[in-house]
Amino acid sequence: MNPAIRTENLTFAYKDKSVLNGVSLSVERGEMVGVLGPNGSGKTTLLKIFSGVLRGQGEVKLNGRSIETYGKRELSRVFAMVPQESQVLFPYTVAEIVLMGRASYHSPLALEGKRDLEVARASLELTDSLPFSDRYLHELSGGEKQRVIIARALAQEPQILLLDEPSAFLDLKHQVQVFQIIRRLNRERGLTIVAALHDLNLAALFFPRLVMLRDGRIYRDGSPREVLTEKTIDEVYGIRVRVEKDPSGEKPQLFICPSP
Amino acid sequence: MAVKVLDRRKMIWVNGLLLALLVLSIVGCTLLGPVRLDLSQALQNIFSANPDAEILFRARLPRVLLGVAIGGGMAACGVVLQALLRNPLACPQMIGVSGGASLGGILGLIFFPHWLLPIAGGLLGEISWVPLAAFLGALLSMVLIYRFSLFHGRLHPYHLLLSGVIFNAFIGAVIIFLNSIVDFYQAQGLLFWLMGSLSTRAYLTVGFIWAYIVLGFLWLWTKGLSLNLITLGEEAAMQLGVETGALQRQIFVASSLMIGAMVSVSGMIGFVGLMIPHVMRLVVGSDHRLLLPASFLAGGIFLCWADTLARILLTPAELPVGIITAFFGGPFFIFLLYRDGAKKLAL
Numbered sequence: 001m002n003p004a005i006r007t008e009n010l011t012f013a014y015k016d017k018s019v020l021n022g023v024s025l026s027v028e029r030g031e032m033v034g035v036l037g038p039n040g041s042g043k044t045t046l047l048k049i050f051s052g053v054l055r056g057q058g059e060v061k062l063n064g065r066s067i068e069t070y071g072k073r074e075l076s077r078v079f080a081m082v083p084q085e086s087q088v089l090f091p092y093t094v095a096e097i098v099l100m101g102r103a104s105y106h107s108p109l110a111l112e113g114k115r116d117l118e119v120a121r122a123s124l125e126l127t128d129s130l131p132f133s134d135r136y137l138h139e140l141s142g143g144e145k146q147r148v149i150i151a152r153a154l155a156q157e158p159q160i161l162l163l164d165e166p167s168a169f170l171d172l173k174h175q176v177q178v179f180q181i182i183r184r185l186n187r188e189r190g191l192t193i194v195a196a197l198h199d200l201n202l203a204a205l206f207f208p209r210l211v212m213l214r215d216g217r218i219y220r221d222g223s224p225r226e227v228l229t230e231k232t233i234d235e236v237y238g239i240r241v242r243v244e245k246d247p248s249g250e251k252p253q254l255f256i257c258p259s260p
Numbered sequence: 261m262a263v264k265v266l267d268r269r270k271m272i273w274v275n276g277l278l279l280a281l282l283v284l285s286i287v288g289c290t291l292l293g294p295v296r297l298d299l300s301q302a303l304q305n306i307f308s309a310n311p312d313a314e315i316l317f318r319a320r321l322p323r324v325l326l327g328v329a330i331g332g333g334m335a336a337c338g339v340v341l342q343a344l345l346r347n348p349l350a351c352p353q354m355i356g357v358s359g360g361a362s363l364g365g366i367l368g369l370i371f372f373p374h375w376l377l378p379i380a381g382g383l384l385g386e387i388s389w390v391p392l393a394a395f396l397g398a399l400l401s402m403v404l405i406y407r408f409s410l411f412h413g414r415l416h417p418y419h420l421l422l423s424g425v426i427f428n429a430f431i432g433a434v435i436i437f438l439n440s441i442v443d444f445y446q447a448q449g450l451l452f453w454l455m456g457s458l459s460t461r462a463y464l465t466v467g468f469i470w471a472y473i474v475l476g477f478l479w480l481w482t483k484g485l486s487l488n489l490i491t492l493g494e495e496a497a498m499q500l501g502v503e504t505g506a507l508q509r510q511i512f513v514a515s516s517l518m519i520g521a522m523v524s525v526s527g528m529i530g531f532v533g534l535m536i537p538h539v540m541r542l543v544v545g546s547d548h549r550l551l552l553p554a555s556f557l558a559g560g561i562f563l564c565w566a567d568t569l570a571r572i573l574l575t576p577a578e579l580p581v582g583i584i585t586a587f588f589g590g591p592f593f594i595f596l597l598y599r600d601g602a603k604k605l606a607l
Contacts, residue, residue: 051498075501096265103501
């Protein structure tokens, strides 16, 4: 079976500033992959190329087929994206926002059908957002908002869920909540997940596979224990850390040791 | 717990109600005027020499119909421009096309004020060159602004907004310059044309504008769903399946053509295109599949009544309709904003 995503020597540059310098990555169906790396290492760019916002040089294949052959409508049924933060220009209710995830399933001239409503409702339930489906998105707290955006992504019935630092603006409780929802979706529904992440400790706790980017290249790719070592962190981020085990004894956790 | 969304019943209910109000407004506004009419007299002898019928069908009805088309068109363009430019302050007067149309019309008024263009060899009457010059101005400015705002094959909303505003400011200076070098009598005429008016007696012009506006509106309406998505931002819209580049180009060209045509025949009638979209968003919600037709109908109703007030308030004199739209529309909008603005506007 073809991998869900396969890139071969993928490069990308904004004008003359190169961001990706040959990324070859393969993600199998049902995998849960965290992409790590400092600011400007190319995490977000990689996700934008997958979701069709940017076009890179080199090969990107989805289910064995080149991404170039996908239209935006079809692509939005393969990938769904959860950004760091979402802003709406005009007042939309939560239900309306989630139903927008169904746009590529019904005719642009039609209203949503019965199945669209069912999927939207199920997505709201999966993210525990059904109780506020009638409220306006801009009235919600950051954590509630992000759950609604995940629900919209689920309403797209994607094969692959992309998340770009989904918990960047959330407090600790809501960060953990978002990661638990993602993990549940991966385990119970077999959804493939690729997330760009900043918090290395949370990444280690929730993601079985981590990919560390540095200067637009893959620097390490493997389990948290293989990727999150004192040496790698020093080489990639340029800071000294101590790596210990979490209380369960399975996952590495980082302790920052600032130079005095 | 059911998920509440836009359904067919709400679509039919809201649009049906507004359509009925629009028809009533057309009838009502045609009957209202400074001269009292004997309606039975007017309807009995339509084809004989009949001053009542003359006023009703030659003076008032074409003007009311023009007002409905302009009001509806301005409101619909306001809705799509606010979404396209990602700016709740966007309005048809803002995108530069209106300035280009004004300049074209002014040049027409200065250089060939009395030329007439016969339609179908004169069989269908003659129309003035002034609106044609204005429309030409609108087309030229549309091409210019399009070129200015196109980067890497996409229209950037902020470039579009800025180049439109700056283009209009520049054109405004040119118009004031022209206004100061022509003689006093001409300057008066230019000013009057610029203020905007719906007075017309030509069913031909009204017919053209109606066809143009209705077709333009229907085409914009087919983009309703995509317009919903583009208000989430360009990237989000792409990720939800919208070909955003094509959408932005098409919306800009379609609304520019509509605005160019409207300014050409009626000058700059402000406020409808800014206010009606916001009012309707508060009333029917932000889903463009409903918001667009509802704003179109409401804009028609609003301008129809505003122009009627302009005709009768200072009988026998006439007020510029733009004054009425701002005078009554402004406070009403502030009232709605005050009542449920915080909750219903994404502020």
